[in-house]
Amino acid sequence: MATTQVSGMPFVVSTSLDKPDPNLRKFIRKHVMMGKNRGKTRPTKKREKKALELDLSEVADPTIHLTKPPAASNSSLVVTRLPIPPKVGSELSTVHFADDVDLSTVAVVLRFSSIAKQALFPLETCISFDQGDKKQWIEPLAFDAAYLHTMIFTTHDYFNLLLQRAPGGETSTHFFKTIQILRERLLYEGDGRSKVSILTASVVLALAGHALLMNEYVSARHHLEGLRKIIDLRGGLTTFKGSSKLLIEILRCDLGMSLYTGLKPLFSDILLSSGPSLLYPEPLPTSSYCKINNLLEGITDELVTTWTVMEGFCSLINLAAKSKTRIPKEMFLDAMASVMYRLLYMEFAADSTNELLRLALLAFSSSVFLQWKYMRMSYPHFSALYKDCLMKTAVSDIPPQLRLWLLMVGGVSVFTRADEEWLRPWLRAIMNLCDIELWTEMQDILDSFMWIGLVHDELGKEVFDSASLLTITL
Template identity: 65%
Template sequence: MSTPQGLGMPFVVSTGPAKPDPNLRKFIRRHVMIGKNLGKTRQTRRKKQKSSELRDVINPEKLLTESSDKSSLIAARHSIILPKVGSELSTIQLADAVEPSIVTTVLQFASIAKQALYPLESCILFDKSDKRQWIEPLAFDSAYLHTMIFMTHDYFNVLLHRIPCGETSPHFFKTLRILRERLLCEGDDSSKVSILTASIVLALAGHALLVKEYSSAKHHLEGLRKIINVRGGITTLKDSVKLLIEIIRCDLGMVFHCGSRPLFSDVVSWQPFPLGPEPHKIESPCNSDKVPKSLNCQLAMIWTTMGGFCSLINFTANSKNRIPKEAFLSTMASVMYGLIDMEFDIRSTNEVIRLGLLAFSSSVFLQWKQMRMSYAHFSALYKDCLMRVGFSDIPAQLQLWLLMVGAISEFGKTDYEWLKPPLRTTMNLCRIGSWTDMRHLLSTFMWIGIVHDELGKSIFDSTSVLTIA
């Protein structure tokens, strides 16, 4: 079982003598304020609404209010509240006896979760109810409450490079105890396979991945698979798209970390391909003239699908629109599971393009916005393929895309020693003299500006300096 790693964990609280962690405060403030200063009038209105929703969400009385008439609901939503989260928490009844201040970090994480975990968050239309569904169970499900406590605190530990000292371990072990009792309880079959129980098991798997305890992650994912099978299969989650997205991301994360076989690839059998704007409204998905004609037919179809998705996202970002989260799920599942299911010779052009597409897709669908995940198994696999493939059969422009995709998605600074020499050579072959040149070339294949521009330019700048020297 995965166990939280320990450390004196400073929490951001509104009360108490201890000084809060300044790095955590800056992180929370920066992401909570994203987009808030675009208009002062709207800022005031949103703040009041957030506070009202917060009190509604974590107050069990709100559940009773919803069952009464509309006038009662309106009165509750416009009730006078205290301005500080810490003060509010002191009056809230949670599902178990915990210090209210420790839940503050959970609520703070809730306010930035989508921005922190999804690079494409600004382009995806998540339901407003998603956050409420994420927070409401804190009031009535003790296993969920303790799960969220150790999950969110350990997330900030990893993000802020803090060494844990075990302060959340009691919450972790209490989660396991409550969950075990629930699963072994006679006569309560509905709670054993409920959406909430599935969410808790998924959180345990995700936490194990976060702290690099892969055998535990595998164990929890297998348990989740059994729960879903008992429910009647993956199709029973079709109305819980956000949960399904997280299940697929966790499953794919295990594949990238360890090379294990996926457990939820059957989602592809019922997920349709996404529909985007009319073709004339978006740029050409990719430059097919620069892709080898001998490319495997199935691989070529996935290349086209992913290229179309990139064009749709770039169009959406530029037009300030959003795509349905179903389109995100559909493309992620069909593209990534489809690529994982293929097999080619390690020295072949098909294999290096398959792995290049997987690397690129991981940066779009799997990576977290504020914390780049490292995938040891897949990074080694892609590096081995790049070192062994016959690049003489691949156009220089495609070679450059394959190398840059590895640099922005899989390889770290420790890989620069072997990666940058061929990267510099290929840049010279393609006559790349500026970041504008580089970005234009990459965009003719696949590239998403809001995800890849910042790191891509950084890698280009450091490589081009060495090229000039």
């Protein structure tokens, strides 16, 4: 056996029956396997996402993930690309949806599903949502046409508003298609099961939430009343115990409507399934529990208990954020229902300290339970009510530290840029009274009452900085 070289290429010539020597065997195997393993690369480690500074007007891609909420005075956002599989388009071409739709519109829905919990819940990192929640949200796209069209127009309009663009006309077709399918289902389908199904309730809730987002509150109320009828036909809110995520969204929409309009909520019967608090059946023996009684005279026991429940929930969330753990979503639901519905049904004199504390707790809890992460919801009726109560109540009898908390709560929850004219001077005066010059000093006072850094620190720092600037201009 011999090896020869022809035009740079090796040839092996065998003229013997003897076994080839080991070196020659290795030589032959090397050339046989050449190129066989190409394409089989080891998985590389995930690269860290790169943050990009973009002007809001340049953001046109709904796969972009905002990493800080937009401020009215600053359109510069830190954004990162969502980890969307690059083959989503080709994969969608093999999927059969419930109706004939443009695949690109569904792709946006799927992309939104990857950020939905983060976008809708500022406390998402501290709440344990089931892994099946996302699956239950996506699967109906394949077999429920009303649900499919609803998800398309609500998702697209969400991104349009988030990017400060007018809602696109391309979504109107899906909106009217949803209404048509839903009307036919409710009027003509004979078995009645689909009329009161979870999916039908989800579609009606989405219509109400979309109307609320578009400031169409008459329509939102109309849809919520229709949802109330569907839930009654199902047997009440208790039939949603297995769908706590949907129940959370129903109550959030109901509570938001009540804060905006001043009307009583439609789903207050959720209180019938809970005691004074499912979290803390008895008041917590904390220093704040004694403090609120000592600082404010004549506060009712029910209001003090509600304060204590909310304070306990804040402590749990702050602990979860610090330890990077999560609480069950049912605990979020219980706290929201037991605190906010009770506060909405309490009645006190308009200029009393009880009323001021009730409104402050409502404002604070709305920022915890109702606000979205990247899009701040506005409640003009409630905001005006809270401002009016602050102006009329004898706040001089309230310790300055508590007055500071009352104003800061309004600043991070319901007050808008239009309120800065009266809020900043008042806040600055109390800061001087409390000898506050640094944000950390402000934090210490806010934490001594009730505060969630994960939700309030960023907005709180903006309010503090805005008031601090008055020291230069006064």
